[in-house]
Amino acid sequence: MRLITHNMLQCHVKACPPGQSYPLQIRNAELEALDAEFNADFVRRLIPKLDWKVLRSTAFELGVAQLPEECPAEPTEDDLQMIHKVALQTRVKEAEMVCSGCGHVYPIKDGVPNMLLQDHEI
Amino acid sequence: MSRPEHTAPPEIFYNEDEATKYTSNSRIISIQNEMAWRALELLALPEDEVAFVLDIGCGSGLSGEVLEEEGHVWVGMDISDSMLEVAKEREVDGDLFLQDIGQGVGFRAGTFDGAISISVIQWLCNADKTVNNPRSRLKRFFSTLYSSLARGARAVFQFYPENPEQIEMIISSAMKAGFTGGLVVDFPNSSKAKKYYLCLFAGYKDNAKDSPALPKALGEGDEGVQVNYASKRVHTRRKEPVDRKAVKDKKWVQHKKELNRARGKDTPLDSKYTARKRRTKF
Ligand SMILES: C[S@@+](CC[C@H](N)C(=O)[O-])C[C@H]1O[C@@H](n2cnc3c(N)ncnc32)[C@H](O)[C@@H]1O
Ligand SMILES: [Zn+2]
Numbered sequence: 001m002r003l004i005t006h007n008m009l010q011c012h013v014k015a016c017p018p019g020q021s022y023p024l025q026i027r028n029a030e031l032e033a034l035d036a037e038f039n040a041d042f043v044r045r046l047i048p049k050l051d052w053k054v055l056r057s058t059a060f061e062l063g064v065a066q067l068p069e070e071c072p073a074e075p076t077e078d079d080l081q082m083i084h085k086v087a088l089q090t091r092v093k094e095a096e097m098v099c100s101g102c103g104h105v106y107p108i109k110d111g112v113p114n115m116l117l118q119d120h121e122i
Numbered sequence: 123m124s125r126p127e128h129t130a131p132p133e134i135f136y137n138e139d140e141a142t143k144y145t146s147n148s149r150i151i152s153i154q155n156e157m158a159w160r161a162l163e164l165l166a167l168p169e170d171e172v173a174f175v176l177d178i179g180c181g182s183g184l185s186g187e188v189l190e191e192e193g194h195v196w197v198g199m200d201i202s203d204s205m206l207e208v209a210k211e212r213e214v215d216g217d218l219f220l221q222d223i224g225q226g227v228g229f230r231a232g233t234f235d236g237a238i239s240i241s242v243i244q245w246l247c248n249a250d251k252t253v254n255n256p257r258s259r260l261k262r263f264f265s266t267l268y269s270s271l272a273r274g275a276r277a278v279f280q281f282y283p284e285n286p287e288q289i290e291m292i293i294s295s296a297m298k299a300g301f302t303g304g305l306v307v308d309f310p311n312s313s314k315a316k317k318y319y320l321c322l323f324a325g326y327k328d329n330a331k332d333s334p335a336l337p338k339a340l341g342e343g344d345e346g347v348q349v350n351y352a353s354k355r356v357h358t359r360r361k362e363p364v365d366r367k368a369v370k371d372k373k374w375v376q377h378k379k380e381l382n383r384a385r386g387k388d389t390p391l392d393s394k395y396t397a398r399k400r401r402t403k404f
Binding site (some may be wrong): 001002004005008009010011012014021022036037039040041045046049051088110111112113114115116117121122 | 132171173174195197198199201203206210215217219220221222226227228229230233262266323354
C-alpha cells in the first residue's frame with residue numbers, strides 16, 4: 001500500500017464512531033521505495049484530495065520526509081516531485097494499522113492490508 | 123454448467139489451484155482483458171489524464187493490467203488471498219487489499235475518479251453464511267462505494283446475472299445508495315457475445331435529471347461508435363524492462379486493434395512496440 005492510498009483509507013467497521021475512523025495509525029512499519037513514473041498533472045489534481053496534515057505526520061512518523069506545515073499553495077515542480085515521492089513512491093510493506101475510533105487492527109502483510117472484519121463488526 | 127457462486131464461497135472457490143489455473147488460461151485472460159477495456163471505455167474518464175481508479179474484485183490483476191496499460195493509478199480489492207498472491211507474483215502496480223466488498227469499502231469521500239469491476243458482483247447475490255444477507259451486503263457495498271467516488275465519477279460493473287431477479291436486486295440496491303445509470307447490454311442478440319455492464323453515475327443523488335445518458339450498447343443495430351474512447355495518449359516505453367509474465371500476448375493486442383477498427387476507432391498502426399508494457403507520457 002502506497003501512502004496516497006493510506007491517505008484516503010478509513011476504518012470501515014460499521015459501528016466505528018463517526019469522525020474517528022480516520023486516519024489509521026501505522027505501527028511497526030517496514031517500508032519499501034517504489035519507482036513510479038512522475039506525472040505533474042496527476043499530483044496537482046491529487047493535492048486538493050489529500051489530507052495534508054495526515055500526509056505530513058505520516059511521512060514524519062515513518063521517517064520518509066519532512067513536509068512543510070502547509071501544502072504549498074502554488075506548488076513548484078520540486079514540490080510536486082516531493083509529494084510524488086512521499087505519496088506514490090513510498091510503500092508500506094509490513095505494518096499494523098490501528099483505528100483510534102474503535103481499536104480495530106488491520107495487519108499489512110507483504111504490502112497487502114487485511115481489511116476483513118469479524119461478523120460483529122459489520 | 124454450474125455457476126461457481128453455487129459451489130463455494132469466493133475465498134474458497136478461488137483457492138491456489140484455481141487462481142493459478144485462472145491466470146494461465148489464455149482464453150480467460152483475453153476475455154477478462156477485453157471486458158476490462160470495455161468497462162474502461164464505459165467509464166469515460168477524461169482523456170489524457172491519469173486517474174485514480176478502484177478495481178473491485180481485482181483477482182490476480184487481469185483487469186488491473188488494463189488500467190496500467192492506460193497509465194492509471196489503481197487500487198484493487200479481493201476476498202481471495204490466493205488470487206492476490208498471483209497478483210503479487212505478477213508484480214501489478216496497483217495497491218492490493220484483502221477485503222470482502224460486502225462488508226463495505228472504506229475510503230474518504232470523493233477518493234476515486236472511477237471504479238471498475240469485472241465478473242464479480244454476482245458473487246454478492248449468494249448467501250454463503252447466515253450473516254451474509256445479499257440485500258444488506260449489496261446495500262453496504264453500494265452505499266460505501268458511492269461515497270468513495272468523486273462527484274461525477276462512474277462505476278462500471280461487468281457481471282453474470284443468474285436471472286432477472288438478480289439484475290433487479292443489484293440495480294435497485296445501487297439506486298437506493300444514490301447512484302443513477304443503468305444496464306448496458308452489449309451484443310444482446312448473441313448468446314455467446316452478450317455481456318452485461320452496469321453503468322453507475324455518482325453525484326446525481328439530488329438532481330437525477332442532470333445525470334448523463336447511458337452509453338450506447340454495442341452490437342444492437344448501429345455499432346456503438348457514439349461511445350468514443352480512442353485514446354490519444356502518447357505512449358512511451360517503460361524505463362526499465364519489467365520482468366513479469368505477459369498478460370496480453372501479442373495476439374490479444376492484435377485482436378483488440380481489430381475490434382477497435384471494426385468499431386471505427388483510431389488505433390495506432392502496428393509497431394514493434396506492440397504488446398509491450400507502456401507508460402503515459404506527459
Ligand atoms: C472471475 S474473478 C475476476 C477477477 C478479475 N476482476 C479479472 O477480471 O480477472 C472474480 C473475483 O471476484 C472475487 N470476489 C468474489 N466475491 C468477492 C467479495 N465479496 N469481495 C471481494 N472480492 C470478491 C473473487 O475472489 C475473484 O477473484
Ligand atoms: Zn474503527
